[in-house]
Amino acid sequence: MRRICAILVAVFCVASALTPMRLRAEERIKVVATFTILADFVRNVGGDRVEVTALVGPDADAHVYTPSPADAKTIATAKLVVVNGLGLEGWLPRLVKSSGGTARMVAATDGIVPLKEAPGGHHNVDPHAWQAVPNAKIYVENIRRALAAIDPASTETYRANAARYRAELEALDREVRAVVARIPPDRRKVISTHDAFGYFAAAYGVEFIAPLGVSTESEPSARDLAKIIAQIRKEKIPAVFLENITDPRLIRRVAAETQAKIGGTLYSDSLTDEKGGAPTYIDMVRHNIKTLQDALDK
Amino acid sequence: MLHDILIAPFLEFEFMRRALAGVVALSLAGAPIGVFLMLRRMSLVGDAMAHAILPGAAIGFLVSGLNLFAMTFGGLLAGFAVAILSGVVARNTELKEDASLATFYLASLALGVTIVSMRGTNIDLLHVLFGNILALDDQTLLVIAFNATVTLLVMAVIYRPLVIECVDPVFLRTVSRAGAPTHMAFMALVVINLVNGFHALGTLLAVGLMILPAGIARFWSRDITGMIVIAVASAALSGYAGLVLSYHGGVPSGPAIILVATVLYVVSVLFGRVSGLLRQWFPGRHLEA
Numbered sequence: 001m002r003r004i005c006a007i008l009v010a011v012f013c014v015a016s017a018l019t020p021m022r023l024r025a026e027e028r029i030k031v032v033a034t035f036t037i038l039a040d041f042v043r044n045v046g047g048d049r050v051e052v053t054a055l056v057g058p059d060a061d062a063h064v065y066t067p068s069p070a071d072a073k074t075i076a077t078a079k080l081v082v083v084n085g086l087g088l089e090g091w092l093p094r095l096v097k098s099s100g101g102t103a104r105m106v107a108a109t110d111g112i113v114p115l116k117e118a119p120g121g122h123h124n125v126d127p128h129a130w131q132a133v134p135n136a137k138i139y140v141e142n143i144r145r146a147l148a149a150i151d152p153a154s155t156e157t158y159r160a161n162a163a164r165y166r167a168e169l170e171a172l173d174r175e176v177r178a179v180v181a182r183i184p185p186d187r188r189k190v191i192s193t194h195d196a197f198g199y200f201a202a203a204y205g206v207e208f209i210a211p212l213g214v215s216t217e218s219e220p221s222a223r224d225l226a227k228i229i230a231q232i233r234k235e236k237i238p239a240v241f242l243e244n245i246t247d248p249r250l251i252r253r254v255a256a257e258t259q260a261k262i263g264g265t266l267y268s269d270s271l272t273d274e275k276g277g278a279p280t281y282i283d284m285v286r287h288n289i290k291t292l293q294d295a296l297d298k
Numbered sequence: 299m300l301h302d303i304l305i306a307p308f309l310e311f312e313f314m315r316r317a318l319a320g321v322v323a324l325s326l327a328g329a330p331i332g333v334f335l336m337l338r339r340m341s342l343v344g345d346a347m348a349h350a351i352l353p354g355a356a357i358g359f360l361v362s363g364l365n366l367f368a369m370t371f372g373g374l375l376a377g378f379a380v381a382i383l384s385g386v387v388a389r390n391t392e393l394k395e396d397a398s399l400a401t402f403y404l405a406s407l408a409l410g411v412t413i414v415s416m417r418g419t420n421i422d423l424l425h426v427l428f429g430n431i432l433a434l435d436d437q438t439l440l441v442i443a444f445n446a447t448v449t450l451l452v453m454a455v456i457y458r459p460l461v462i463e464c465v466d467p468v469f470l471r472t473v474s475r476a477g478a479p480t481h482m483a484f485m486a487l488v489v490i491n492l493v494n495g496f497h498a499l500g501t502l503l504a505v506g507l508m509i510l511p512a513g514i515a516r517f518w519s520r521d522i523t524g525m526i527v528i529a530v531a532s533a534a535l536s537g538y539a540g541l542v543l544s545y546h547g548g549v550p551s552g553p554a555i556i557l558v559a560t561v562l563y564v565v566s567v568l569f570g571r572v573s574g575l576l577r578q579w580f581p582g583r584h585l586e587a
Contacts (some may be wrong), residue, residue, distance in 0.1 A: 068415070222544035224431050224550050226311055249433035253313050 029151055032078040034089045035062045036271040037130050038108055040281045042082055043294070044165040045143050049154050049263040053078075058273040062088060067095045076101035081151055084141060085109040088127035106146040108139040128268065131286060132203035133173040137166055172282055180204045181290050183296045190295065191232060191240040193253065196268035206292065209237070211274050220250065231256040239263040239295035263295030309350045314541060316434045320498045321537030322557065323442050324507055327449035328491045329529035331514035333522065334484065337464045341512070343399060344505045347485075348492050349402035350380040353410015355496070360413065366437055370493055377489030380406050385482055431498050431541075431551045438497050445494045449487050455482045461522055499552040507533055510559040517570025532562055 016240040028051040033039035046052065046109050048201070053119035056062045062084075075081060083089050085107030096105060112135050114125035129135045142163040148155045167246045180188065189207035195210040209231065231252070239261045240251050266288050267278045279285035308314045335341050354376025355369045362368040378514075380402040387402075388395040407517065437450075470477050495504020511533035515525040526547040540555030547554070566576050 037383055064505075176336070220430075220432065220550065221548045221554070222307070222314065222432055222545065223548040225313060226307065226545060229311060249435060249438075250430055252435060253316075253433045257312050 007032050015208055029080065031082060031147075032075055032081040032103070033207070034101055035060075035083060035269065037281055038082050038084060038143075038271075040271060041136070041139050041143050042147075043159055045085070045162050046147055047157060047161050048156060050147065056158075056270065059270055060278065062269055065091070067091060071095065072099040075099040075103060080146055081105045081144070083107050084123050084127055086114050086127035086129060104150060105148065106142060108142045109135075110138075112138050112143050114225065114259050115202060119246045126198045129199050129219075130281070131197050131268070132199035133169055133176060134203060135199060136281065140165055140169070141189045150265070168282060172285055176270060176285065176289050178203055179293050182207060182292065187248055187296045189235070189237050189262070190263065190292065192249075192266060197266070198209045200288075225250070225254065227255050232260050234276065241266045241291070243297070255281070261295055263290045266291055303367070303546065304416070307542065308402075313432050314545065315530045316430045316439060317541055317551065318538060320431060320439055320442050321507075322534050323439075323446040324491075324494060324498055324535030325511070325530050325537055327446035327487075328495060328508040329511040329515075330526045331484075331487055331491050331534040332447070332508035332510075332533075333411070333515060333525050333529050334460060334464060335488065335509065336512040340395075341509050343396070344488060344492065344508050345383065346399055346403045347377055347380065347394070347488055348496075348505050350406040351377040351489060351496070352494055353406050354379075355493070356410050357413055366441060366497075370441060370497075374489055374491045376406055376410070378494065379488060381485035381489060382482060385478075385485060396500065409513060412501060432554075434498065442494050442498055445490050449490060452483055452487055456483050460484060499555065503552045503556045506556040506559060507536070510563055511536070514559070514563050514566045517572055517574050518567035520572055532559070532567060536562060539556075 027048060029046070031042050031046065031050045031052050033042050033052055033054050035056040036054045036058055040054045042050060042052045050058060053074050054067045055074070056069065072095060079262065081096060081103045083092055083105060086109050109127075109129050112129045114127075114129065116125060120236075130139060140162050144158050147158050151158075163196065183206075188205060189221055191209050197206075200206065201208045209228070209233065232240070236260075237260055240255050240258075241263045252262065254260070265277070267284045271284055272278050275288045308318060332341075332344070335344055351373040352382035357376075358368040358370070358372025361372070384395065384398040386399040387393055390400075404574060412452065441580040448533045456476075459474065461469060463477055464479060467477065467570070491508060492504055495507060499507060500503070511529040512525070514532045515529035518528050519525045536559035537555050539558045541551060542553040543549055544551040549557070566574065
């Protein structure tokens, strides 16, 4: 299937013959993104000029990921490595060095003002900047600039793709704000297992309270759990959320003891595969905001 | 005041009551197993078996997702396979039990890691395989209680040959052929209780609640019955005190329980009535008739 696509693209390129320097499909720029959300951004900006691989695949957790030799090989042949930065991929610099590749590295969060991390985590700043849609536009701009630097011949394509995608993101941003505005202000707070939503909370005014620290590695103590239950009871928090990567049993227990509603799944750190609820970034944000609305609306 | 510290957490929060029930059930079954492991100089076997079980549980997860029964069943199967194979080799060849067990558990671990990575998911299996003592749902609690009940019943049946095999296996072989089946049944119990511990304690520390209480008991009693009683009591006490520590001190619960057991162990080593260090350094006067 991929080969047929490649041939079609090649035929199309030759036939159109607008620019003699057109890259053929085999000469697509190889880009490695550390996780699926970044890969989706790269795909949207690069279009068919790039071939994107995500090191940490769908539904996996970038916090506790360990690279395999195959990943080192992928990086060694890549032209560009897109990372999130803000301390999310502590393992990556070593991997790039040991793979012996010549890839340029770009941190997609360049220029984003980082939030302080919630207490109890391991990073100094909260790395989950992509959860606020305005930040996603900065990601896209950084990726566009990096792609243009590597492949100047296609600068215009990248600019057009990025502009189109940015317009989609702006529409998405308005959509999210409209949904949040419909939720009564005193109900705009939820509990979630993994506080990856700091930027979302700051941008849209929905309070996220987590029983665990930012990293999914730490194990909660009885005190943490008791505190969170007491807090839900006291502040009458309407809903608790499961995520696609941490222990759902813990959240079910909290829900059982507080009569809070279990609000479905919020996607935070990774997209799902094609069949799941969030195969692209825009799908993910839409899914999350719909899930929030269902849980918090009366 | 004391009520606030020791009892109120359990009255106020259901998860504390569930955790306590789980840890007591674990103590009832696991601690006697630990005593026999210790008496048979197999204390580290528990640890080896824990590693043998993991791959089975991982495969269960890959086949049917986060399903308690599939994972338990996979773990039991892998554990039994390793226990039986190493038992067969040990009893029929020159190779000793520990060496053959080491071989098979490493093979099991390697196989498990291979299968898991072939499926290519990077979900942290530790989060999936291990439960959390603070998040025991009805299903998990029932599985733990059921396994504990089965363990105690089987123990009652094999108790006599098991004790004899601990103190004088050659004698047992001359009077009965129950040795091998007893050993197998015992290893099966070890596996069941380890799987149990995973669900509850949430880490490899599950082994700790089996072995540490046995070590403690050794310093306070000379006969097996006494040891078992003390082991169960100290396991349950560690569980309770660990939960209280986790509640007030903010320590993760699994490690808290094992740390309390470790403190009890150190105290026992120092002050134990039977061969405790203090006892040896300052022996009492010889009693004379």
